[in-house]
Amino acid sequence: MGRRLRSRLLHIVPVLLLVTFGSMLLVDLTPGDPAATILGESATPEQIDALRRQLGLDRPLLVRYWEWLGNIAHGDFGRSIRSQQPVLDAIVERVPVTLELAVLALIMAFAVVIPLALYTAYRAGGRADRTANVVTSALVSMPPFLTALLLVFLFALTLRAFPATGWVRLLDDPLGNLRSAFLPALALALTEIAVMTRVLRSDLIATLQEDYILSAKAKGLPTWYVLLRHALRPSSFSLVTLAGLSLGRLIGGAVIVETLFALPGLGQLLVNATLAKDAVVVQGVVIFVALVYVALNVLTDFFYTILDPRTRVTGA
Amino acid sequence: MRFPRPRVTAALAAVSAALVLLAGCGGGTPSGDEQASGPPQSGGTATYAVNGEISGTFDPAKLISISGTIADGTVGALLYGGLVETNPVTQEVVPVMAKSLTSDDGTVWNLVLRDGLKFSDGTAFDAAAVKVNWERHADPAVASGARGAASAMASLEVVDPVTLRITLKDMNFQFPRSLALFAVNWIASPAAIQAGTLADQPVGAGPFMLKDRQRDDHMTFVRNPNYYDAPRPYLDQVVLRPIADSTQRLNSLTTGQIDGLLALKRNDAVQAENQGLQVLTVNMSGGISLYFNFTKPTSGDVRFRQALRLAIDNGAVSESVEQGNGYDASAFFAPGTVFDDPASAWPKPDLAAAQKLIDEMAAERGGPVRFEFIVDQSNEAEATAVQTQLAALKNLQVDLQVLAPLQPTQRMIKGDFEVAVNSNFNLDPEPRIGLALQPGNARNYLRYDNPEMTAVMQAGRATEDVEKRKEVYRKFDEIVNRDVPWVVLLRSNPNVIWDATKLKDVTVFEDGIIHWDRVWRSGT
Numbered sequence: 001m002g003r004r005l006r007s008r009l010l011h012i013v014p015v016l017l018l019v020t021f022g023s024m025l026l027v028d029l030t031p032g033d034p035a036a037t038i039l040g041e042s043a044t045p046e047q048i049d050a051l052r053r054q055l056g057l058d059r060p061l062l063v064r065y066w067e068w069l070g071n072i073a074h075g076d077f078g079r080s081i082r083s084q085q086p087v088l089d090a091i092v093e094r095v096p097v098t099l100e101l102a103v104l105a106l107i108m109a110f111a112v113v114i115p116l117a118l119y120t121a122y123r124a125g126g127r128a129d130r131t132a133n134v135v136t137s138a139l140v141s142m143p144p145f146l147t148a149l150l151l152v153f154l155f156a157l158t159l160r161a162f163p164a165t166g167w168v169r170l171l172d173d174p175l176g177n178l179r180s181a182f183l184p185a186l187a188l189a190l191t192e193i194a195v196m197t198r199v200l201r202s203d204l205i206a207t208l209q210e211d212y213i214l215s216a217k218a219k220g221l222p223t224w225y226v227l228l229r230h231a232l233r234p235s236s237f238s239l240v241t242l243a244g245l246s247l248g249r250l251i252g253g254a255v256i257v258e259t260l261f262a263l264p265g266l267g268q269l270l271v272n273a274t275l276a277k278d279a280v281v282v283q284g285v286v287i288f289v290a291l292v293y294v295a296l297n298v299l300t301d302f303f304y305t306i307l308d309p310r311t312r313v314t315g316a
Numbered sequence: 317m318r319f320p321r322p323r324v325t326a327a328l329a330a331v332s333a334a335l336v337l338l339a340g341c342g343g344g345t346p347s348g349d350e351q352a353s354g355p356p357q358s359g360g361t362a363t364y365a366v367n368g369e370i371s372g373t374f375d376p377a378k379l380i381s382i383s384g385t386i387a388d389g390t391v392g393a394l395l396y397g398g399l400v401e402t403n404p405v406t407q408e409v410v411p412v413m414a415k416s417l418t419s420d421d422g423t424v425w426n427l428v429l430r431d432g433l434k435f436s437d438g439t440a441f442d443a444a445a446v447k448v449n450w451e452r453h454a455d456p457a458v459a460s461g462a463r464g465a466a467s468a469m470a471s472l473e474v475v476d477p478v479t480l481r482i483t484l485k486d487m488n489f490q491f492p493r494s495l496a497l498f499a500v501n502w503i504a505s506p507a508a509i510q511a512g513t514l515a516d517q518p519v520g521a522g523p524f525m526l527k528d529r530q531r532d533d534h535m536t537f538v539r540n541p542n543y544y545d546a547p548r549p550y551l552d553q554v555v556l557r558p559i560a561d562s563t564q565r566l567n568s569l570t571t572g573q574i575d576g577l578l579a580l581k582r583n584d585a586v587q588a589e590n591q592g593l594q595v596l597t598v599n600m601s602g603g604i605s606l607y608f609n610f611t612k613p614t615s616g617d618v619r620f621r622q623a624l625r626l627a628i629d630n631g632a633v634s635e636s637v638e639q640g641n642g643y644d645a646s647a648f649f650a651p652g653t654v655f656d657d658p659a660s661a662w663p664k665p666d667l668a669a670a671q672k673l674i675d676e677m678a679a680e681r682g683g684p685v686r687f688e689f690i691v692d693q694s695n696e697a698e699a700t701a702v703q704t705q706l707a708a709l710k711n712l713q714v715d716l717q718v719l720a721p722l723q724p725t726q727r728m729i730k731g732d733f734e735v736a737v738n739s740n741f742n743l744d745p746e747p748r749i750g751l752a753l754q755p756g757n758a759r760n761y762l763r764y765d766n767p768e769m770t771a772v773m774q775a776g777r778a779t780e781d782v783e784k785r786k787e788v789y790r791k792f793d794e795i796v797n798r799d800v801p802w803v804v805l806l807r808s809n810p811n812v813i814w815d816a817t818k819l820k821d822v823t824v825f826e827d828g829i830i831h832w833d834r835v836w837r838s839g840t
Contacts, residue, residue: 036726051459164567260558264533
């Protein structure tokens with residue numbers, strides 16, 4: 001495990017260099033000028049040029065990137081061009097929101113996926129399975145913004161059960177926090193539910209054909225015990241991989257949902273920084289998300305060894 | 317009650333004009349909640365949605381402009397109040413923290429402050445503080461958005477603790493309008509400027525002080541105990557919530573998470589009215605417009621500009637974008653505004669006449685007339701509506717390009733465009749329209765240079781007499797109708813929407829900034 005971790009950490013260096021340079025290049029190539037964004041539409045070309053020089057934006061891309069790398073090596077993520085806030089502070093300020101949303105979405109997803117997949121796999125081809133297939137197909141094909149808008153219409157505007165926008169901090173009001181997080185987390189969870197149910201159901205159907213399952217049934221073990229104890233665990237590899245990737249994706253990419261619900265998370269930070277061509281912030285978020293992905297991959301590998309001890313030996 | 321304005325007598329006609337402003341009279345009669353709402357109650361919180369975060373920091377030099385259409389305007393007004401402000405109904409500039417702003421010749425102005433003004437840090441808000449702020453705005457190193465306004469001042473002299481003498485580079489009786497519209501109106505504590513802490517810890521003399529901020533979520537402002545106009549402000553707190561999506565802003569108000577919002581779409585205001593919410597619309601002249609580059613061969617040809625104006629039915633644009641809820645836009649000055657004259661309406665749409673002009677140009681060129689049409693994503697709906705209408709013209713090819721936010725503006729600044737969509741809405745022709753038509757000015761994106769128009773706009777600045785200005789702007793209308801520097805597509809009137817069962821005495825200034833010091837909450 002330790003060797004694999006070291007190997008992962010070594011692999012991440014070129015990945016981080018690639019993604020941070022790529023993001024800087026993309027931000028640089030997109031039309032617009034951060035100096036003009038800061039000064040607004042009343043700025044003269046001279047004012048814009050002066051601010052560009054002041055911000056160091058007149059220097060070549062590679063020079064700026066090299067300087068940024070040097071600063072990162074000293075733990076300095078730089079400051080936002082737009083707000084002058086230290087990038088690390090901006091990330092730390094927003095991570096709890098995005099992390100909570102992502103974790104809550106996954107908890108919601110697991111709460112639905114596991115029983116649903118177990119039942120539909122056990123009753124494969126039955127009415128419930130066919131219905132679940134139709135519903136999950138519909139959910140997969142619905143973009144998150146549409147899901148979010150439908151949820152707002154139903155739960156916020158019609159039933160008035162949850163707020164339409166906004167965020168309450170966990171420490172300020174735990175119940176209020178759950179209320180404010182519920183709809184955005186559900187909007188994120190619905191897509192995950194659809195994908196995960198289909199994946200777990202397929203794996204379960206394959207597992208349920210195994211001889212040892214027949215043997216367990218033949219021993220007279222209760223169905224629920226066979227499903228939970230003997231079938232679920234070996235069928236969870238794809239689910240765990242998917243959950244790891246989903247968590248990474250949700251942390252780095254809850255952009256639409258955070259924007260629609262006006263939540264102060266990483267996605268919102270990334271959108272605003274991209275619109276303002278605030279490359280320093282974009283790179284900071286990108287490097288953070290890349291690190292999260294690597295950490296989650298390592299964690300996923302770790303879970304494999306728990307799910308199937310053989311992988312400790314084979315390194316599968 | 318208003319302070320009597322000095323008459324420009326015949327004897328003083330050459331040199332004497334003044335804008336005298338009275339403090340402490342309730343700040344004029346800005347439009348707003350006219351219904352009787354009882355005596356104000358102190359306490360409580362108001363939560364208001366703005367359409368985004370502030371552009372930069374809380375430093376007035378980084379807050380872009382005094383407009384209710386962006387967060388900067390509301391934040392600046394909460395923190396710094398203002399020396400003067402424009403009443404959106406009468407279009408007069410009225411005092412806030414200034415006692416008076418007067419000039420005999422339009423070049424040398426005397427700004428007199430109220431006595432005893434203090435910043436929230438307890439330091440004196442005096443003439444020297446104003447001087448420090450304005451000199452800072454003019455410093456190129458600060459890169460202030462109000463540098464243009466500050467640079468129009470040739471010199472500043474502190475006469476006494478409450479009096480500042482301002483000498484302008486050019487005579488301008490409309491100078492108070494520049495003061496009201498740009499961030500020079502917001503004065504920060506020199507001590508905070510010196511300490512370099514304004515960006516995160518703003519210190520002004522406005523009705524509220526910044527308490528906390530969670531970026532992209534909320535900014536909380538608490539009552540300033542040093543505010544000059546006690547017992548105002550009545551509210552304990554104002555919470556601003558940036559919500560980018562206009563539908564979500566309205567949803568948040570409907571579901572009671574916020575108490576008010578600013579909407580730029582008339583449709584949102586109509587929906588709000590249908591839900592029993594209170595709506596206050598600020599009537600602005602101009603609107604979202606097509607801008608033409610006069611230095612390009614196609615857009616520089618007056619026949620082309622006239623053809624587009626004749627081909628575009630802005631009623632149909634309104635139908636398409638605002639489902640017919642938009643306002644009349646048949647002339648530059650909006651109905652009911654000070655300089656409105658129904659006789660100055662633009663010619664009615666006439667497709668045949670437009671086709672004739674285009675055919676004439678195409679015949680000369682030996683092929684169809686092509687032009688590039690650039691637009692910001694936020695105005696894509698208007699541009700698409702225009703493109704659809706122009707499709708009816710033969711021999712005309714439109715190359716529509718939808719660009720990233722601010723990119724069309726940057727291209728307009730550089731003169732790298734033929735036709736673009738630009739926000740061109742104003743309470744008064746000065747200062748923005750004046751600058752937009754002034755040869756050589758950075759805001760003259762049109763590259764427009766007509767000595768006749770220059771003289772007309774100068775005449776508008778050379779008097780403070782409203783009747784004389786009306787005459788001047790009749791000429792302005794004539795020239796605009798002839799030269800067609802722009803085609804107004806849609807009126808863009810800001811709408812302040814609020815729950816009148818919760819917030820009382822909501823009035824606004826400029827293009828929809830709420831007087832937060834006057835607002836109070838029912839049932840506190």
